[in-house]
Amino acid sequence: MSKKNKVEDNLIDIDIDIKDIDKEINDFYIDKEKIESIEVPSDLNILIKNAINNAEKDIKIEKSKRKFMYIAASLGIILSVGIYNPVLAHKLPPVKNFFQTINDTLQVDEIASFIGVDKYIPKAKLDENGSIKFEVVETTEYKVNKTDEDLNKELKISDKEKNEDIKEEDNVQVNNLYMPNSEYQSIQFIHEMANSIIKAIDDRKYGMVEITPESVDIAITSLGYIKDNGVKEYLNRQLLNWKKGDFDNAVEVHNYVWNILGGEVGKAIAIKHDEVNKIKSKYFK
Known part of the structure; x- marks a missing residue:
């Protein structure tokens, strides 16, 4: 087999229309006027600084929101614990009285006893030395019968x-x-x-x-x-x-x-x- 025949055997039949090529070129082409119409800020530093300032403001606002949520959650926990256990504030009588008043008004102890919460959530009490101790309500299965x-x-x-x-x-x-x-x-x-x-x-x-x-x-x-x-x-x-x-x-x-x-x-x-x-x-x- 001659060299010529070998080359012809290896040729790939490529069928490309010239119109298709022109279309691809036109789509890719960017008009010169469009390029010239693109404006670059005279001072990129101002643009960057403004962007950074706006980002910092957004961060501060987000931090403030989180801080407020943490404070609100903390106050909620303090109020809940204080109302359930007024004795925790025994060293601050006005605060203790405040919590005790809410406790009595909402009948917290009654509700806790009725639904059995006091069997699982400890109640704070003062021992004979004036120290806080936590206890859950003790129960027993022991029974006695009348003779x-x-x-x-x-x-x-x-x-x-x-x-x-x-x-x-x-x-x-x-x-x-x-x-x-x-x-x-x-x-x-x-x-x-x-x-x-x-x-x-x-x-x-x-x-x-x-x-x-x-x-x-x-x-x-x-x-x-x-x-x-x-x-x-x-x-x-x-x-x-x-x-x-x-x-x-x-x-x-x-x-x-x-x-x-x-x-x-x-x-x-x-x-x-x-x-x-x-x-x-x-x-x-």
Whole structure:
């Protein structure tokens, strides 16, 4: 095979129309007048400086927005925590009173107790040294049942009250002081003491024992009848606060023993501060 034939065999058949090429050139062509009409700023520094200034303004505005959001969020958290735990501001009485007023007005403690939030979100309290401590509401699955002896004792107390001048308030039966002599009676005695200073969610409370230094001592002594050591230790800690005239735990104590007794009505949601103040002024000065 000759060289000529080899070249011809390797040629590629290219079919390009001249009109197509002209069209491509025309599309690519930039008119001279258009080029000359493009104006370049006489001072690029001013343009760049203005652009930078505008960018800085936008950044400052964005930072201000974020700062405002952080401040608003922080204030919201402070208010929420303070209203839920007014005692956190105990060193600033005006602030504490402010938070406590909102707490009382919105019934925060009542709502927290009703929906059970206080079992998971700690409440701040002051210990005997004036230090803040956080506690969640303790609960127990322990239950006590009423025996025939307990029932007979309740009937005797009821018969005795029928022949005496018994004070009644908010559907509460006021019981005379008695000495518990069983596990059930020990729990019930504490329950009736707590009834005297708490508000029930449905205003239904049955049985009341006045809280005095004597009744508190009786309650502490009767803890010996309780078989569960965890329950005994918890109630002992709480009643020692009562012995010192501190009744801030009244709702928790009431609902603790109320559960042990299998309570269905009369769950405590708040402390009756007027009653507590009367007891303090009379017995725990």
